[in-house]
Every structure is written in C-alpha cells, then in structure tokens.
Amino acid sequence: MVEVPKDLKYTxxxxxxxxxxxxxxxxxxxxxxEELGDIVYVELPEExxxxxxxxxxxxxxxxxxxxxxxxxxxxxxxxxxYDLEDAPELINEEPYDGGxxxxxxxxxxxxxxxxxxxxxxxxxxx
Amino acid sequence: xxxxxxxxxYPRHLLMEEHAEERDVKDNPLPDNIARKEAPRIPDVPxxxxxxxxxxxxxxxxxxDTGFYPLGSCTMKYNPKFTxxxxxxxxxxxxxxxxxxxxIQGSLQIMYELQKxxxxxxxxxxxxxxxxxxxxxxxxxxxxxxxxxxNNGNERNEVILPDTSHGTxxxxxxxxxxxxxxIPSKDGCVDLKALEQAVGEKTAAFMLTNPNTLGLFEEDxxxxxxxxxxxxxxxxxxxxxxxxxxxxxxxxxxxxDIMHFNLHKTFSTPHGGGGPGAxxxxxxxxxxxxxxxxxxxxxxxxxxxxxxxENSIGRxxxxxxxxLVLLKTYAYIKFKGKDGLTEAAERAVLNSNYLRKLLEEHxxxxxxxxxxxxxxxxxxxxxxxxxxxxxLAKRLLxxxxxxxxxxxxxxxxxxxxxxxxxxxxxETLDGFAEAFINILNEDPEIVxxxxxxxxxxxxxxxxxxxxxxxxxxxxxx
Numbered sequence: 001m002v003e004v005p006k007d008l009k010y011t012x013x014x015x016x017x018x019x020x021x022x023x024x025x026x027x028x029x030x031x032x033x034e035e036l037g038d039i040v041y042v043e044l045p046e047e048x049x050x051x052x053x054x055x056x057x058x059x060x061x062x063x064x065x066x067x068x069x070x071x072x073x074x075x076x077x078x079x080x081x082y083d084l085e086d087a088p089e090l091i092n093e094e095p096y097d098g099g100x101x102x103x104x105x106x107x108x109x110x111x112x113x114x115x116x117x118x119x120x121x122x123x124x125x126x
Numbered sequence: 127x128x129x130x131x132x133x134x135x136y137p138r139h140l141l142m143e144e145h146a147e148e149r150d151v152k153d154n155p156l157p158d159n160i161a162r163k164e165a166p167r168i169p170d171v172p173x174x175x176x177x178x179x180x181x182x183x184x185x186x187x188x189x190x191d192t193g194f195y196p197l198g199s200c201t202m203k204y205n206p207k208f209t210x211x212x213x214x215x216x217x218x219x220x221x222x223x224x225x226x227x228x229x230i231q232g233s234l235q236i237m238y239e240l241q242k243x244x245x246x247x248x249x250x251x252x253x254x255x256x257x258x259x260x261x262x263x264x265x266x267x268x269x270x271x272x273x274x275x276x277n278n279g280n281e282r283n284e285v286i287l288p289d290t291s292h293g294t295x296x297x298x299x300x301x302x303x304x305x306x307x308x309i310p311s312k313d314g315c316v317d318l319k320a321l322e323q324a325v326g327e328k329t330a331a332f333m334l335t336n337p338n339t340l341g342l343f344e345e346d347x348x349x350x351x352x353x354x355x356x357x358x359x360x361x362x363x364x365x366x367x368x369x370x371x372x373x374x375x376x377x378x379x380x381x382x383d384i385m386h387f388n389l390h391k392t393f394s395t396p397h398g399g400g401g402p403g404a405x406x407x408x409x410x411x412x413x414x415x416x417x418x419x420x421x422x423x424x425x426x427x428x429x430x431x432x433x434x435x436e437n438s439i440g441r442x443x444x445x446x447x448x449x450l451v452l453l454k455t456y457a458y459i460k461f462k463g464k465d466g467l468t469e470a471a472e473r474a475v476l477n478s479n480y481l482r483k484l485l486e487e488h489x490x491x492x493x494x495x496x497x498x499x500x501x502x503x504x505x506x507x508x509x510x511x512x513x514x515x516x517x518l519a520k521r522l523l524x525x526x527x528x529x530x531x532x533x534x535x536x537x538x539x540x541x542x543x544x545x546x547x548x549x550x551x552x553e554t555l556d557g558f559a560e561a562f563i564n565i566l567n568e569d570p571e572i573v574x575x576x577x578x579x580x581x582x583x584x585x586x587x588x589x590x591x592x593x594x595x596x597x598x599x600x601x602x603x
Contacts, residue, residue: 037516040591063587064516064533089588 002125003030005096009112010121015072016096017115024112026072027100028060028091031125036062039091042084045069045102049077053111058101060091069101073111079103131526133581134185141179142598144169186581188528190397194554196481198500198531198543199292199339201369201391203474204550206461209394209454218453223445227430234429237446238422240456241406247459247467248365248385249378250408254417255447260366262442263386263405264298264333269439270384270409270416271331271360272302277437280358282330288316290340290535292366295333304330311537314340314493316350325357335364336380337371337498339535339543341478351381360384360413368392369547370475370499373468377408384409394458395451404451418442473548474499477555481546484559488566492538500545502538511570515540518565520584521576525561 004010009017014032018025033039043059051057051071058069080102084090091099106112116124154161169176189195195202212218221233241253257263268285275282285299286307296306305328309320315338325332332354336344344350354361363377363385369392377385389404390397409417419438420431431446462470475498482491482501490504505515519529519542531543546555565573577583595601 038588040588061591063591065536 002034003096004118004122004125006118008096008118009115010118010124011070011072011115012121012124013070013072014125015070017072017112019106019112022105023078023103024073024075024106025100025103027095028069029121029125030095033092033095033099036060036067037064038062039088042088042091042101043069044080044082044084045071045077047077047080051075051077051104060088071104072115073104073106074108075104075106077102078105130579131524132579133188134182135581136182136186138179138182140598141169141171141176142167144171144175188523193526193528194546194550194558195528196530196544196546196558197528198341198502198545199366199534200397200531201366201388201499201545201547202397202528203369203391203394203547205394205396205454206458208461209457210396212457213450213454218450221449227428231429233449234422234431236453236456237449238424238429240452240459241422243456243459244387244406245408247368247372247376248363248387248408249376249380250385251411252414252417252421253387253406253408254421255404255406255452256418256441256443257386257405257407258443258448259403260386260388260390260405261294261298263388263407264294264362264364265301266405266407266418266439266442267362267384267386267409268298268302268304268331269442270407270413271362273416273437273439274360274413275330280327282328282359284328285330286321286324286332286354286359288334288338289537290314290338291333292335292339292364295364299331299333314338314342314537315344316346318346318349318353321350321353325353325359327358329354329357329359331360331362331384333362333364334382335367336377337367337500339367340493340502340538341370341497341500341545342493343370343498347380355381366391367499370471372471373464374471378410383413389451389455393455395454402448402451404448404455406447406452420446422446470548471499474546477546477548477550478544480552481544481555481559484555485544485562488563489542499547500543502535503542503544504538505532505540505542508540508566513570513573515542517573517576518542518562521565521568521573522561523577524579525565527558527561 014029016027016029039060039062041061045057051074053071053074055071056068057071060067060069081100190202190204221230237255241255244253245251257266283305284307285304286309287295289308289310299306307324309317309324311317336347338344351361360383361381363382365385365387385408387406389395395404415436416439417435418441419433419435423430423432478497478499478501482497485503490506492504505518508514508518515532519532522529533541534543535541
C-alpha cells in the first residue's frame with residue numbers, strides 16, 4: 001500500500017505540500033514515485049524564480065518515462081534540494097522526507113486551502 | 127519435449143582482453159623519441175578468433191532476422207535482402223558527389239523518380255531527399271514552417287502537439303526555439319475543442335501522426351486541418367505510421383502541408399544502429415519553393431540538380447542525402463508497386479487487428495476497438511499480481527519474442543504497444559499470443575525475475591541510466 005501521510009496537502013498531479021509559516025515544502029507522492037519507477041535524474045527548479053501555480057518548474061526522469069514537475073502553488077522558490085542532483089533515488093526511498101524537491105514562499109492562502117486533503121487524495125489514487 | 131528458447135552465452139574473454147600483457151617493446155629499433163614505451167592495447171589473436179568473436183556476438187543478439195519483433199511505433203518489418211544487395215553494388219557505391227551530371231544520369235533518374243514516387247504516396251507536390259533521418263526531416267519541415275511565416279511577416283512561435291505525439295516532435299520544435307503546447311486527447315484522438323482553444327496568432331504549426339500512436343485513425347483530421355489553417359498555422363504530418371495507410375489515403379488528401387517519410391520504417395531501409403538513414407520531406411505546391419536545395423529536376427531527357435528554389439531554407443545535409451539508403455527505398459517501391467504497397471498496408475492492419483483480437487480479452491484495451499497497424503494494451507491488471515508491464519515484456523524474451531514497446535504512449539497506464547507488421551505469418555502471431563497468454567497465467571515470481579533464458583539476465587536499468595559503460599575503456603575504469 002502506498003503511503004499518504006495525514007499532515008500533508010496534495011494535488012491531483014501527485015504532489016505533496018507541507019506548510020510551515022509562510023513557506024511550503026513540496027515533493028512528489030509515494031504513489032507518484034511508485035508509478036514512475038526508479039528515478040535516475042531530476043532537473044531541479046531554479047532558486048529565486050517566481051512561479052505561478054501549475055507552472056512547469058522541473059523534470060523527473062525515471063527508467064520508464066520523463067515527467068514534468070508542476071508548481072503546486074504560486075510564490076517564490078526559496079530553497080531547492082540539491083542532494084537530488086547526486087542522489088535522485090532519494091525520491092524513491094523517502095518521498096516525503098529526503099526526497100523533497102523545493103521550498104516555495106507562497107502568497108495566496110486560498111491556494112493552500114484549495115489543495116487536497118489526505119482523504120481527498122486517497123480517493124484520487126484509488 | 128518442448129523446445130525452449132535459449133540464447134547463446136559467451137564464457138570467454140572479450141576480444142579486447144585477448145592481448146599479450148607482456149608483449150615486449152624494449153627491442154624496438156625505432157629512435158627513442160618515437161618508440162613506444164608500452165605495448166599497444168590491441169587484441170593479439172588469430173583471424174579465426176576474430177571471426178568467432180563476432181559470430182558469437184551476433185548469436186547473443188536478437189533482431190528481426192532471428193525472430194518476431196513487434197515493436198510498436200517503429201514498424202520493425204522484415205526488409206528483403208535484395209535491397210541491401212543493391213546498396214552494395216559498385217555501380218552505386220563508387221559514385222563521387224563531384225562527378226559531373228552528364229556521367230551520373232542514371233542515378234539522377236533514380237533520385238528524380240523517387241522524389242516523384244514519394245510525392246505520390248504522400249499526396250505532396252514535391253519531395254526533398256536530403257534529410258539524413260526522420261528527426262532531421264522533422265527539423266527540415268519545421269524550418270520550412272519558420273521561413274514561410276517569416277516571409278509572410280508573421281512571428282509565430284508556438285508548435286502545438288497532441289499528448290499522443292512521438293517524443294521527437296516536441297524535441298524538433300524545441301530545438302528550433304519553438305514553444306511547445308501539448309493538448310489533451312479525447313477518446314484517444316485529437317480533442318477538437320482543446321485544439322480550437324490552443325490555436326491562435328502564435329500558432330506556427332500543429333504536428334500530428336495519423337494513425338496516431340494508439341493505432342487509431344484520426345477521423346476528424348479534416349476538421350483538425352480546418353482549425354489549424356483558419357488560425358494561419360501549418361499542418362505537419364509525422365510519417366512514422368505511414369505503413370498503415372499507404373495506397374489507401376495520404377497526408378495530402380488529409381490537407382497536411384508538410385510531411386516527412388521514415389524510410390527505415392516503411393520503405394525497407396536499415397533500422398537502428400544510428401544510420402545511415404534518410405528522412406525525405408514532402409510539401410504542398412505552395413511550399414515547394416522553400417525546400418532545401420538542390421532537388422533533382424528533368425529538362426527534356428536530361429536530369430540535373432536544381433538550385434534555384436526562391437525561398438529555399440538552404441542545405442540541410444552535405445551533397446544530396448544518403449544516396450545508398452535512397453536507392454534501397456527506390457528498389458523496394460519499384461518491387462512492390464502501387465498494389466503491393468497498398469496490400470502491405472492492408473496486411474499490416476489485418477495482422478494488427480488479428481493479434482489485438484487474440485489478446486484484448488486478457489489485458490485491458492483502452493479506447494475503441496478497431497485499430498490500424500498497431501494497438502496499445504494497458505498492463506494495469508498485472509498490478510493485482512504484483513507485476514508490471516516491464517515484467518511481462520522481460521518474460522516474453524524467454525519465449526523467444528522481442529518485447530513490444532512499453533510505457534508509450536504516455537497517456538496509457540502501463541502501456542504495451544504492439545505492431546506485428548505485414549511481414550509476419552499467422553503462425554507467428556498465434557505463437558506470440560499463446561506465449562503472451564501463458565505468461566499471464568504463470569507463477570508471478572517466475573515472471574518477476576525474467577528473463578531466464580537470455581544471454582544477459584535482467585539488466586540494472588537504473589545503473590545503466592546513471593552510470594552507462596559505453597566503451598571498453600570506460601569499463602576498465
């Protein structure tokens with residue numbers, strides 16, 4: 001069974017968001033990494049970029065496929081997980097922990113509220 | 127006793143390892159400054175060992191000459207050997223590109239006629255034979271798109287593609303600096319509403335293959351053409367799936383403006399291995415003057431290179447394209463004739479639907495049933511047994527079949543893309559279906575650890591992607 005932690009928010013595109021103050025850490029879900037298979041390369045978002053919700057901000061490449069990364073919320077990218085450059089497999093191993101992708105300083109509370117809850121996301125992947 | 131497929135093994139050193147370690151360089155009679163300090167790292171073996179080495183390697187391989195190769199999206203049909211033989215004829219190989227036109231009239235005639243034949247097959251006004259591969263053909267086509275819009279004073283910077291498109295399409299567009307816009311499909315075909323919303327003043331072109339990568343014929347293609355043309359864009363045909371429609375219909379009849387031909391897929395030229403290839407491009411009369419120069423023309427009885435196209439994008443390759451590859455295509459088309467090509471398309475579609483019928487009840491077939499030359503199954507059901515499409519594909523190797531294309535197109539979950547081609551017999555298709563269905567009923571553990579009977583067991587794809595070893599020297603490090 002794939003893991004869907006309770007304290008996170010989700011998107012239908014299989015991204016998770018963890019809100020802390022004005023910052024939101026984001027990554028891809030356990031389900032997403034399972035579907036992608038072994039990840040071999042991550043093209044990371046640019047630190048300092050201003051992004052809109054839904055913008056293409058990076059790429060994940062697995063042995064099966066290449067998939068775009070979309071920003072789950074609007075804001076500024078303040079931190080990027082450079083560990084993924086050398087160890088993209090972190091996304092497979094710890095999708096909600098060491099496999100985080102970026103931290104976004106968000107502007108719009110509403111966007112956060114509109115993200116999916118754990119229960120709603122579980123329905124998405126049923 | 128049942129005959130089990132087994133592939134050759136190679137319990138020997140690699141050829142490069144067969145060199146004399148202690149070869150002496152001390153008694154070298156050459157002056158010190160040019161004498162070797164160390165022995166060269168080259169194999170030190172008799173000729174027959176070299177012959178055995180390469181023969182063994184060929185036995186460890188799998189290709190369309192050894193068995194069924196139902197690789198979807200790539201039309202891996204068997205190429206008759208006579209076209210290969212023609213390509214080795216000294217009359218063809220000993221031509222020099224600087225020979226005067228008077229001395230190469232026969233070869234020019236072949237190129238001229240091939241341009242005409244491909245134009246007829248594609249329903250286009252004129253064809254260039256210059257591009258060296260399908261991907262370069264795409265780039266040539268998009269350069270024509272660019273030049274055409276520039277000449278008309280339009281700065282259009284977007285190329286639209288359906289989500290079923292071949293990866294080369296967005297790649298070619300991106301290489302030329304276009305912004306790519308992907309539109310979702312509806313029931314596996316172009317969603318006209320989504321297309322209508324996507325087109326506009328910025329639309330340079332819409333790229334489409336028909337039938338598409340699901341093997342579905344885009345029945346609304348005329349409406350697609352109207353929408354794209356109405357917005358001022360051009361319609362580009364990716365010729366990858368031409369094998370399904372040859373002689374039945376053509377891109378010109380579907381109102382496409384530009385197309386490329388994948389000679390290696392449809393017209394019997396070598397496939398894979400990086401070339402040499404050929405990707406001729408055809409255009410409508412309106413775009414004729416934009417083609418790369420030279421094209422071959424005829425004046426009375428004399429064939430000549432025409433460099434005079436007014437809006438030409440210039441050359442895209444040295445000299446005249448890969449002549450020997452073009453010659454093979456010429457021979458193949460002449461051999462098959464119009465009826466033969468049509469029959470090839472019919473049989474390709476028949477084989478595909480026959481095999482589809484045998485398999486569709488065992489795995490899920492998304493979208494409507496009737497397919498063209500290929501069909502896409504979803505291996506989603508395998509997940510119940512803890513298996514993936516990848517495992518099924520690997521297990522097929524144990525049964526002596528090359529795996530179909532997997533995980534493409536991207537819009538089908540756990541996709542398996544199967545294209546039997548017209549060259550295979552019913553017995554082969556039946557055998558493949560039987561093996562396929564048997565695997566579905568096998569112990570999942572066996573399938574998961576497949577392949578068992580091949581020279582190389584399951585490879586570590588992650589490692590291969592991250593740390594590829596592409597040469598002997600890389601291996602040594």
